[in-house]
Each structure stands twice: as structure tokens, then as C-alpha cells.
Amino acid sequence: MKKLTDTYVLNNGVKIPCIGFGTWQSTGEEAYNSVLWALESGYRHIDTAAVYKNEEMVGKAIKDSGISREEIFITTKLWNDVRGYEDTKAACLESMRKLGVDYLDLYLIHWPNPVKYRENHLALNVESYRAMEDLVKEGKIRAIGVSNFLIHHLEDLMKNVTIKPQVNQIKLHPGLIQKEVCEFCERNNILLEAYSPLGTGKIFEVQELAKLAEKYGKSIAQICIRYSLQKGFLPLPKSTHKERIIQNSEVFDFELSKEDMDIIDTLPNYLAPLKDIDNINY
Numbered sequence: 001m002k003k004l005t006d007t008y009v010l011n012n013g014v015k016i017p018c019i020g021f022g023t024w025q026s027t028g029e030e031a032y033n034s035v036l037w038a039l040e041s042g043y044r045h046i047d048t049a050a051v052y053k054n055e056e057m058v059g060k061a062i063k064d065s066g067i068s069r070e071e072i073f074i075t076t077k078l079w080n081d082v083r084g085y086e087d088t089k090a091a092c093l094e095s096m097r098k099l100g101v102d103y104l105d106l107y108l109i110h111w112p113n114p115v116k117y118r119e120n121h122l123a124l125n126v127e128s129y130r131a132m133e134d135l136v137k138e139g140k141i142r143a144i145g146v147s148n149f150l151i152h153h154l155e156d157l158m159k160n161v162t163i164k165p166q167v168n169q170i171k172l173h174p175g176l177i178q179k180e181v182c183e184f185c186e187r188n189n190i191l192l193e194a195y196s197p198l199g200t201g202k203i204f205e206v207q208e209l210a211k212l213a214e215k216y217g218k219s220i221a222q223i224c225i226r227y228s229l230q231k232g233f234l235p236l237p238k239s240t241h242k243e244r245i246i247q248n249s250e251v252f253d254f255e256l257s258k259e260d261m262d263i264i265d266t267l268p269n270y271l272a273p274l275k276d277i278d279n280i281n282y
């Protein structure tokens, strides 16, 4: 990857810009401004979700940017309160209405095992996913996939659906590498998107990363984003500050050496451990 608009190619041939702009925990004017700044800075891939409660503001920023719809890759996600064929279709159309778009580039099932549907979650994931497949056939979504799925969730889904997931968006940052699920996705040509590539802000105290940042004359955030790209992941850094949004896009003028990649690969996780996905309480 040489620039922000360079693309990965999903397993259905759809191209996806190699860094996405994350919007988790931004709402209202903050979400609006940050998306507008991101688009002004050259990002062409915006990641949101129904549960972020910012789809309207994200959509307004996209519209106000003046950039044509086809140039921007938009992802949103099905939240845990909705499962099943009809309700999933309705939720997806509602997200599109809020975003003010007539198609989505990528739609994901946000979590595999919502507390509300725990008894029957695998079968309901399949039902929801079938609705997503039909929305693809109707031309309303260009690519579909999942988020936070572990191998057993993926295996069950893939046994029961026609379109292989194009993406699995999971938490990946230095110290949290989720080796098994990554290997599974790589083997199956499912693109790994990395959410919280900066450990949701807490990565900045890690001394090993501070040393590498000094060595390369880059910020810790830039080291983390570059690491994610060199792993073949698609990072989704989030910021509400214009100068950081720009900084996080300037990761194409240096390359981490194999030795330094190895150092990052073997860091312990100094941050929050991965949640027990099958026992979350939402």
C-alpha cells in the first residue's frame, strides 16, 4: 500500500480503501466534524454502526463533503437487538435511510452472540445473513461480513450460507493479535479489519512502541497503523482531532523492518484483555 486510497480486494472483487476512518464513541457534532475532516484529509472509507448512534451525522458529513458517493466506501453494522430475516432487512434499510444513501459498501453483523438471542444465536445469525445476501442480490449492499466472530461462529455461518463473508472486523492492536482467528480468516480469504488499532488510546504508554516511534521519527499512532497494514490488516483508527486524523493517514513514507515487526508481534498485551465474546452482557 502506497497511499490512503490504495485498496484491498475483497473475495467478491470489491475494492476497499486500505485505511478506514473509525467513528466509535463519536456522536453529534464531534462525529460530523471528524468525518468531514477525514474526508478533507483524503480518507475515502468511513466505518460506522447502528449502535454508535451517529449514522445521521456521518451521512450528513459525507453529503456536505461534496465528494461523490461512489468515491466513498461506507460500512455500517447490524446491532445486537436485531436478528432474523425481516428485521435485519428493515434494520439495514433504516441505517441506509439515516446515512442518506441508497446503497451500502459493506454491512456487517456486529457481534456473533448477543445476550438477547443467546439460546439460538447461530441459527439467527444465519437468518440475518440470508437477509444480507438478498440485499446484495437486490443491489443494496456491495459486500457483507461479520465482526467479532471467532472461528466457531464463522464455521457455523459458512456451512449454512452461500456468500462467504468478505470481512471479519475484530479487535487487533500491538499486544492483541488473535492468532487463531486471523489465520482462519487468512486461509479463507476473509479480510481482517482491525478495530481499536491504537488500543482505544491506551497504547501510548507502551515503552517498546515509544522507542520504535523515536527510531522511525514517527508517532506511536503511526507505528501502530503501519504495523497493522504490514500485517495485511485494514486498520480503522479513530480520532476527533483534525491534526491526529491527518497524522494517522501519514503512514506511507516509511516501512517497519522485519525485526521491528517481530518486536511488535511479541509484545504482551498491556491493555484490556479481549472480552469473552460468547459471554458478553449486551
Ligand code: A2P
Pocket: 022, 195, 196, 197, 198, 199, 200, 201, 202, 219, 221, 222, 236, 237, 238, 239, 240, 241, 244, 245, 247, 248
Ligand atoms: P481523540 O479521538 O481524542 O483524538 P482507536 O482507534 O484504537 O479506537 O483509538 C482511538 C483513541 O486514540 C481515541 O481516544 C483518540 O483520541 C486517540 N488517538 C487517535 N489518534 C491519535 C494520535 N495520532 N495521537 C494520540 N492519540 C490519538
